[in-house]
Amino acid sequence: MHLSLEELLEVRAGSGTREAAQHAATCPSCAEELAGLAAIRSALVQLPAQPPGRDLFPAVLQRWEAERGRRPWRRTAAAVAGFAVVAAVA
Numbered sequence: 001m002h003l004s005l006e007e008l009l010e011v012r013a014g015s016g017t018r019e020a021a022q023h024a025a026t027c028p029s030c031a032e033e034l035a036g037l038a039a040i041r042s043a044l045v046q047l048p049a050q051p052p053g054r055d056l057f058p059a060v061l062q063r064w065e066a067e068r069g070r071r072p073w074r075r076t077a078a079a080v081a082g083f084a085v086v087a088a089v090a
Helices: 005-013 018-026 028-045 057-070 073-089
Strands: none
Touching: 005 018, 005 028, 018 028
């Protein structure tokens, strides 16, 4: 049995279990996965920082506020639907 991605990441971070670390050290397949993860991390670290072209938050906030004011019934409808499901199950 091989380690999951989560277990491999924990081993790489030094927070994995002793058994997982021992398996990764002795299993060629898991060692290869760890090497691949290290290569991906190294490549990502070397990417240049790219700031966003423009700040989209004000436009998103404006649209959200417009939608919120225009459709208050959606929250009510969702709540009613939720209560109906609970009532039907009970």
